[in-house]
Amino acid sequence: MTIEQELANVVPHEETVLTIGVFDGVHEGHRYLIEKLIHQAQERDLLSGVVTFHPHPQSVLNPQNQLPYLMSLDDRVEEIRHLGVDLIALLSFTPQVAKLSARQFVTLLRKYLKMRGLVIRDDFALGRGRQGNAEKLAALGKEMRFFVHIVSPFTIDGETVSSTLVRQILTQGNMEKARKLMRHPFSISGKVITGDKRGRALEFPTANLDIGSQQVLPGNGVYASIAHADGEQFASATNIGIRPTFGQGRKTVETYLIDYHRELYGKELKVEFIRKIRDEQRFTSPQELKSQIEKDVEKARKIVDKEMK
CATH class of the missing domain: 3.40.50.620 (HUPs)
Incomplete structure (x- = not known):
């Protein structure tokens, strides 16, 4: 046309x-x-x-x-x-x-x-x-x-204020400033796809999002986030990065929905980023990673509970 x-x-x-x-x-x-x-x-x-x-x-x-x-x-x-x-x-x-x-x-x-x-x-x-x-x-x-x-x-x-500035701020992981520039939390959406189930093995099953290659992403790290699933909102912790504890992999977006106990595969999931909790890091063992995830999830819960009040 x-x-x-x-x-x-x-x-x-x-x-x-x-x-x-x-x-x-x-x-x-x-x-x-x-x-x-x-x-x-x-x-x-x-x-x-x-x-x-x-x-x-x-x-x-x-x-x-x-x-x-x-x-x-x-x-x-x-x-x-x-x-x-x-x-x-x-x-x-x-x-x-x-x-x-x-x-x-x-x-x-x-x-x-x-x-x-x-x-x-x-x-x-x-x-x-x-x-x-x-x-x-x-x-x-x-x-x-x-x-x-x-x-x-x-x-x-x-x-x-420009789109270029917003992209730069997102790369830095400054979600509070990005929200100020956009008037709402930065969000991404994608279909939940099958991952390697490492999160499940650590007792924190994550939703792996299929994100298009042209979608801008926040800088690597762990974020307190709000996940939208089944018409509801859930506090969540979202990891963006290459999972260095298990070797240098491709970049992924994984979200752990707190207090969500249903199947997510194949569903569309929207994730709003509220605050960065920490940078991505390499741990010496899966057990050390699991211990840190427990802390991340607790921080995410507190941040999002305050946000959703």
Whole structure:
């Protein structure tokens, strides 16, 4: 399907004010921009709309440097919808789309989405070679009769909030700061698959999650977490890493659900990360590891019990 076919499927019934971006993670910076978008649209009695892309443009422009996602596509679209926009145009980012000039792209937005205004950050750019910066878009707006409203970057504690910053914070395992930037705990979801059952042998049976290779993960370590299973929430301890006690293995995500006694294989599990308990480490024996897991689980229980009160 071409970009024109995808745009033709949206069909707004009135003129629109739009913003454009990937919006990965729908963090506080994105929320601030979308709030400004909705305000600009309501002030003029127009519809508010978000134009977003999948896959991430960088994965098309630079295939050797795949950018891990903070949030699944479905979750991203749902989160944007919850913010109160009137329409969402999800476009496939292809090599053909990458070749469009800024003029060609906004012409399509004018034609199919009835764009009357564009709300962007001051460092925003679109079109082939990022030629459509704020200055260029403002000039196109005067020529093509749409307004451009420029929004300053949103900062927290002096740092500009961006998806790049959130990824960096997650790599550091700072779940409290990630939550501050995203307004909610960072989470991942995946199907529970069969593992090597080492957790069961240690009397702490874990759910091994099948996580896509493009999903960003917190840094290796043990985390207090909340697991969502069977429509309920459970305190849990989640390990991310290569399990060095048993040799250098592939990276895995394993979650021990506290006080859960049902079968999990084949089920979808969502895990919210609350706080890092410790770094991953190598133990001299399985018994030493089991002793540490007991301590980790108790810490996780206390952290999550306080969180869920």
